Amino acid sequence: EAQVTQNPRYLITVTGKKLTVTCSQNMNHEYMSWYRQDPGLGLRQIYYSMNVEVTDKGDVPEGYKVSRKEKRNFPLILESPSPNQTSLYFCASSVGTGIGYEQYFGPGTRLTVT
Amino acid sequence: AQKITQTQPGMFVQEKEAVTLDCTYDTSDPSYGLFWYKQPSSGEMIFLIYQGSYDQQNATEGRYSLNFQKARKSANLVISASQLGDSAMYFCAMREGSNTGNQFYFGTGTSLTVIP
Numbered sequence: 001e002a003q004v005t006q007n008p009r010y011l012i013t014v015t016g017k018k019l020t021v022t023c024s025q026n027m028n029h030e031y032m033s034w035y036r037q038d039p040g041l042g043l044r045q046i047y048y049s050m051n052v053e054v055t056d057k058g059d060v061p062e063g064y065k066v067s068r069k070e071k072r073n074f075p076l077i078l079e080s081p082s083p084n085q086t087s088l089y090f091c092a093s094s095v096g097t098g099i100g101y102e103q104y105f106g107p108g109t110r111l112t113v114t
Numbered sequence: 115a116q117k118i119t120q121t122q123p124g125m126f127v128q129e130k131e132a133v134t135l136d137c138t139y140d141t142s143d144p145s146y147g148l149f150w151y152k153q154p155s156s157g158e159m160i161f162l163i164y165q166g167s168y169d170q171q172n173a174t175e176g177r178y179s180l181n182f183q184k185a186r187k188s189a190n191l192v193i194s195a196s197q198l199g200d201s202a203m204y205f206c207a208m209r210e211g212s213n214t215g216n217q218f219y220f221g222t223g224t225s226l227t228v229i230p
Contacts, residue, residue: 033218042120042205043220050216058217090159097216099147099209100166105159 002027004106006091012112013081021076021109023091031094032074033058033103034066036087043090049074050097081113115140118206120221127196128229134181135191135224137206145211148189150180153203153223162204165189193226201228 004025013019025032033048035058045058049068063085065077074093078085088110092103119138127133139148150162165173165180173180181190193200206221 031216035220040123040222042118042222043207045218045220048217056216059219088157092159092218099145099211100164101147101209102149102161102164103159103218104161105151108157 006106025093029093117219118221
């Protein structure tokens with residue numbers, strides 16, 4: 001089944017404890033992206049990647065890191081999480097970088113930082 | 115300036131009626147794509163419909179249609195014959211042409227409730 005998977009689905013952690021949220025897609029998509037969703041703010045793009053080893057900042061990259069060493073994986077790293085990073089996070093992928101390609105979303109990761 | 119604006123935080127519609135969800139966008143790129151996604155209470159994001167900036171016809175997908183008015187920079191979603199299962203959050207999104215970095219921009223969403 002074609003899908004985007006994220007792990008973990010739920011995570012409660014403490015301020016400053018490094019964490020990684022994994023994202024993997026099995027559709028051979030070139031483009032991958034991370035979003036955070038907050039009430040009243042919609043989805044905001046954190047980072048995106050147009051291909052292996054090619055990443056770029058979205059609108060809210062501060063406090064996050066990403067890497068794209070393999071085409072299928074695009075982990076999101078929070079080196080020192082803070083409470084304002086409590087949010088619902090989505091990973092997404094699309095076939096390519098053309099304007100017509102919709103994104104396929106993972107199920108989301110609900111992160112709470114205390 | 116906001117790239118995508120959805121001015122209706124919440125909407126109600128009677129079952130079997132049609133409803134229009136508003137979306138306006140801001141871009142100077144002549145090449146862009148517009149998308150609508152549905153997010154039910156279970157949380158997943160579901161792609162509904164797409165409109166390209168060069169498309170002459172309004173996009174349609176089953177009960178969903180996109181009312182694309184390029185000069186007004188609006189891309190409203192029309193849901194015909196609403197069903198209870200249409201109750202969800204709806205997001206409008208835009209992807210600009212490659213010369214501007216390939217970001218996706220989402221609006222703040224509209225919560226639709228279908229009343230029996």
